[in-house]
Amino acid sequence: MSAEAFLQSQLVVVKTQEVENLASRIHETNDIxxxxxxxxxKGKFCTLERKPVEDYIxxxxxxxxxxxxAFRQIENWSQNPNAIxxxxxxxxxxxxxxxxxxxVTISNLxxxxxxxxxRSIKLQIEGKELLNLAQPFSENKFLTNEDxxxxxxxxxxxxxxLFYDKLRAIVPEQIQLIESNSDIRIKEEIRDQVQDIRNKFPRLNNQRATTTSSLEARLYEExxxxxxxxxxxxSCPIALVNFQLFTPYQMFSEGGNSSEHLGKKIIKNCGACNKLLMMYMGKGDHCPYCNEIYEGC
Structure with a gap:
């Protein structure tokens, strides 16, 4: 079985987005x-729950x-007959x-x-080194990281x-995990463990005030x-919803551009109980842990 077929067979089972998000965070913090x-x-990248990814960017x-x-370039490329x-x-x-x-994120159909x-691979290298790593794959000259x-x-x-050989000099352990498909097996196990944690919070399903980010903060603590x-x-703080999403843990059910975030800011920790929040809060919002009112700053 090819790596792609194995990955699809193991990870195609739909789990809720907060489970996928936390599983990805666990992989990243363990350098996997x-x-x-x-x-x-229909030519659009969607979550396993069939929601358009771009809605969350x-x-x-x-x-x-x-x-x-870059996201749209990859999405458009997927429609090219030669993309396979x-x-x-x-x-x-x-x-x-x-x-x-x-x-670096490697994608194929x-x-x-x-x-x-x-497959997303975290690289502990500076921007200049990343620029040197990427440059041979383009006829264009990239002068800055922002290019x-x-x-x-x-x-x-x-x-x-050949690209894996280049990465092997930077992150040999990660490439070994990829070549043996061990990263996929680990991801499957992690998803199951996270699902077990999620199952401990069934009452949250019926709490209208519970946002995805506050739920994820609780799951993260567990x-x-x-x-x-x-x-x-x-590679990216969980509350920042953008194309770094191409790791799935930036996809939230609230949506990255929602008007509900206007006038709010991302709060890392509650000032009263110090619990990790990493969620949008505005003056008058309550901490989901201690119910303390956020007064703004």
Missing amino acids: PDPYILRLI EKYSYLGSREII NEVALWFSPPFKNIYPTSK SDDGDFIVN LRSHAFFINKSDLL AKKKNLIGKSSE
């Missing part, structure tokens, strides 16, 4: 490549406006206070064309092994108690 799949429906900030370009013989690469450079580390199969951010690259599948969260930094 993050394998995941998206549906391809923040497009209007500086980063969002750059990254949506190619692989898409997207390089995400660091960005101060937003993305602490570099990442499933054999039946119904899914886009992805790189808005471009996707497309290579023949036969060249993927995962920490079980020592599932590693010590490595994540």
